[in-house]
Amino acid sequence: MVVDERGKFLTQRSIPRMALIRVTLDASRLIVESQGMEELSLPLRPAFGDAIRVNIWNDSFDAMDAGPEAAAWFTKMLSRSCRLVFMPDQTERFVNPKYSLQKTEVSFADAFPFMLMSQASLTDLNARLVEPVPMNRFRPNLVLEGCRAYEEDTWTALRIGDVRFRVAKPCSRCTVPTVNQETGTRAAEPILTLSSYRTINGEVYFGQNLILDKGGILAVGDEVHVIRGQKVSPGSLKL
DSSP, X not given: OEEOTXXXXXXXXXXXXXXXXXXXXXSSEEEEEOTTSOOEEEESSOOOOXXXXXXXXXXXXXXXXXXXXXXXXXXXXXXXXXXXXXXXXXXXXXXXXXXXXXXXXOOSSSSOSEEEEEHHHHHHHHHHSSSOOOGGGTOOSEEEBSSOTTGGGGOSEEEETTEEEEEEEEEEOOSGGGBOTTTOOBOSTXXXXXTTTSEETTEEEEEEEEEEEEOOOOOTTOBEEEEESSOOOTTOOBO
């Protein structure tokens, strides 16, 4: 996670240019690239560094400084003083207990460890837009095929392969979906169109936040089974 001098998290909400940062992983390295910048290569698990108190919304906890090389790279790329931090195993951050009966851990994500969307919902949205947008505008880590648009709104529990999830709440959307991930520029869409038909109490909702109930391994093509909620024909819903 990138933080400012006070340890506050930085995102595309305030710095759309962050969309131009490309990250890849190999067996042991985190590789960071951006046009016009030299490649930054860091160990996936950095050697112990200075502890930094960081803040995400109302959460405050300790993270590990990833070192001066990373700080210099991000400071140059973003044209502001900042540092890269790493969450070590001993640091604990939990999902808001309002949505989790157990102490469910979350790392540097906004609030929940998983966010699910269906391809059908994006297809429906794109049919309403003058210019369609790709799925990466919404940053889900689980994308499903085989259901109707917004059918995921009706689910409260599901299983993907042997992994079980509980739906915590619909995902309220910020300004990040308005940032073009290829150019780092911002426009009004798709939030403007979403706000015309996906607004509840002044918030725009698109996708579902999930909490893990039973762990395991996920793979593209896994069958998805709705445990609680509107059922989908067996075998039709896949990751």
